[in-house]
Amino acid sequence: MIIDDEPLARSIVMEYLQDQRDMQVVAECNNGYEGVKAILQHKPDLVFLDIQMPKINGFEMLELLDTIPPVIFATAFDEYAIKAFETNAVDYLLKPFSKERFQEALTKFESKKAEDKGVEKNIQTLLENVDRQADEKNRIVVKTNSEITIVPVTDVFYIEAYDDYVKIFTMDSYYLKKKTMNYYEQVLDTSQFFRVHRSFIINLQQLTRIEPLEKNSYVALLKSGKKIPLSRPGYSKLKEKLGI
Amino acid sequence: MLSLLPEETAYHDFLEKSMPLRFISGLLIMSFVTLLNWMWNILKDQKEQEERRNEAEKLVKEAELVRLRQQLQPHFLFNSLNSISALAGSKPDEARKMIQQLSDFLRGTLKKDEEQMVPLNEEMQHLNLYLEIEKVRFGHRLIVEVKVKEDALKALVPPLLLQPIVENAIKFGLYGTIEDIVVSVEAHNATSYLSLEIKNPLDAQTQSAAGGTGFGLSSIQRRLFLLYGRNDLLTTEKKENIFITRLKIPQLKAS
Numbered sequence: 256m257i258i259d260d261e262p263l264a265r266s267i268v269m270e271y272l273q274d275q276r277d278m279q280v281v282a283e284c285n286n287g288y289e290g291v292k293a294i295l296q297h298k299p300d301l302v303f304l305d306i307q308m309p310k311i312n313g314f315e316m317l318e319l320l321d322t323i324p325p326v327i328f329a330t331a332f333d334e335y336a337i338k339a340f341e342t343n344a345v346d347y348l349l350k351p352f353s354k355e356r357f358q359e360a361l362t363k364f365e366s367k368k369a370e371d372k373g374v375e376k377n378i379q380t381l382l383e384n385v386d387r388q389a390d391e392k393n394r395i396v397v398k399t400n401s402e403i404t405i406v407p408v409t410d411v412f413y414i415e416a417y418d419d420y421v422k423i424f425t426m427d428s429y430y431l432k433k434k435t436m437n438y439y440e441q442v443l444d445t446s447q448f449f450r451v452h453r454s455f456i457i458n459l460q461q462l463t464r465i466e467p468l469e470k471n472s473y474v475a476l477l478k479s480g481k482k483i484p485l486s487r488p489g490y491s492k493l494k495e496k497l498g499i
Numbered sequence: 500m501l502s503l504l505p506e507e508t509a510y511h512d513f514l515e516k517s518m519p520l521r522f523i524s525g526l527l528i529m530s531f532v533t534l535l536n537w538m539w540n541i542l543k544d545q546k547e548q549e550e551r552r553n554e555a556e557k558l559v560k561e562a563e564l565v566r567l568r569q570q571l572q573p574h575f576l577f578n579s580l581n582s583i584s585a586l587a588g589s590k591p592d593e594a595r596k597m598i599q600q601l602s603d604f605l606r607g608t609l610k611k612d613e614e615q616m617v618p619l620n621e622e623m624q625h626l627n628l629y630l631e632i633e634k635v636r637f638g639h640r641l642i643v644e645v646k647v648k649e650d651a652l653k654a655l656v657p658p659l660l661l662q663p664i665v666e667n668a669i670k671f672g673l674y675g676t677i678e679d680i681v682v683s684v685e686a687h688n689a690t691s692y693l694s695l696e697i698k699n700p701l702d703a704q705t706q707s708a709a710g711g712t713g714f715g716l717s718s719i720q721r722r723l724f725l726l727y728g729r730n731d732l733l734t735t736e737k738k739e740n741i742f743i744t745r746l747k748i749p750q751l752k753a754s
Contacts, residue, residue: 262639
């Protein structure tokens with residue numbers, strides 16, 4: 256499967272694949288939205304994925320999938336991405352790439368598949384690391400059934416842990432994302448988001464006040480009326496943060 | 500020495516008595532001269548320092564202007580080369596044409612001397628090279644409308660000012676939405692200004708998540724300030740789903 260927003264870029268990959276008799280292109284996609292649908296539908300063995308795409312980029316698209324297919328990334332120029340690829344031993348191609356380099360990447364893919372070297376795991380670690388390098392996270396891309404939504408980080412009221420996932424709460428609803436609390440604690444701007452509990456991160460802009468609950472425990476009252484439990488260390492750190 | 504004037508005891512007396520006075524006044528005169536010399540050297544040093552500082556500032560300003568002007572986008576370059584590679588096999592004539600356009604465009608970005616204003620006509624030609632290349636990459640999604648009044652073509656503008664703004668507009672239009680987009684460029688003469696207006700579509704979702712209004716125009720703002728000393732020449736507006744960039748280039752009257 257080829258996912259790239261420039262038709263000419265896709266045509267090159269098509270051309271290079273013509274000689275590969277054991278490979279067949281099942282779909283060509285113009286952006287991440289089409290990409291998600293096509294991957295769910297066709298379950299490809301290999302995806303050639305461009306990073307820079309309209310609205311949601313290649314990484315954000317992959318994060319929306321529960322099972323990530325093997326991917327060979329392509330980019331014209333992206334320092335952060337390239338650094339991430341190298342660190343995580345993930346295959347990538349720099350545009351423009353020659354037929355030789357393309358075939359090299361294919362051979363590497365075949366051999367990794369044969370040895371079953373945990374390609375998917377590498378990509379998952381990659382997705383974690385890529386965000387940590389970017390300046391500041393100002394949006395979270397989520398998927399509910401068939402719809403993809405871009406949630407500005409300022410719209411997030413709080414985040415709650417939920418098994419292997421987290422629940423990201425906005426005013427009207429919540430979204431599931433397969434990431435850890437630690438991950439969001441690190442990538443979100445700490446002047447705006449604070450971890451008050453093992454299972455909760457709150458948006459400080461939404462905080463109205465801190466109320467005592469029982470004898471020695473406290474809750475954070477948000478503007479929406481929701482009460483978020485504070486752990487003992489969370490409470491003292493929050494007080495410190497707010498300077499009270 | 501006193502022995503040379505054996506007869507003049509009154510003079511000797513005078514010499515002897517006035518010695519402290521003479522000594523002090525001599526000392527004062529010497530000090531005064533020393534002071535003058537010292538002050539003169541300080542002033543000379545200061546003047547040299549100031550000259551050096553001005554020279555350095557001028558160099559920095561020049562370098563900054565050059566840097567701002569030559570912010571060549573690697574994405575544009577490598578993706579264009581990739582497009583040429585794609586055309587080389589099946590449409591070699593088109594590949595050749597694109598190589599020419601890219602080469603002319605790059606040459607245009609390299610040769611300009613910051614001090615020389617250029618007629619808008621020249622800027623538009625440079626911009627058109629860029630637009631032709633982008634249309635090949637995004638032909639299926641990008642429509643550009645250019646409306647420049649005849650008499651505006653003679654107006655003088657800083658070289659390579661327009662293209663980065665249009666590039667910015669196209670980038671935000673194309674990467675902010677998955678729809679087809681229209682980018683428009685309009686120019687006309689106003690009283691003592693050349694007025695330019697660039698429009699591109701804005702996607703509500705992407706826009707609200709993008710945060711600040713940087714939009715890549717800060718370097719243009721900076722350059723205009725360095726050239727004209729004004730901060731009000733570049734303004735932006737968001738109207739419905741369109742982002743509008745307005746530029747005013749002061750036209751100095753030829754005497």
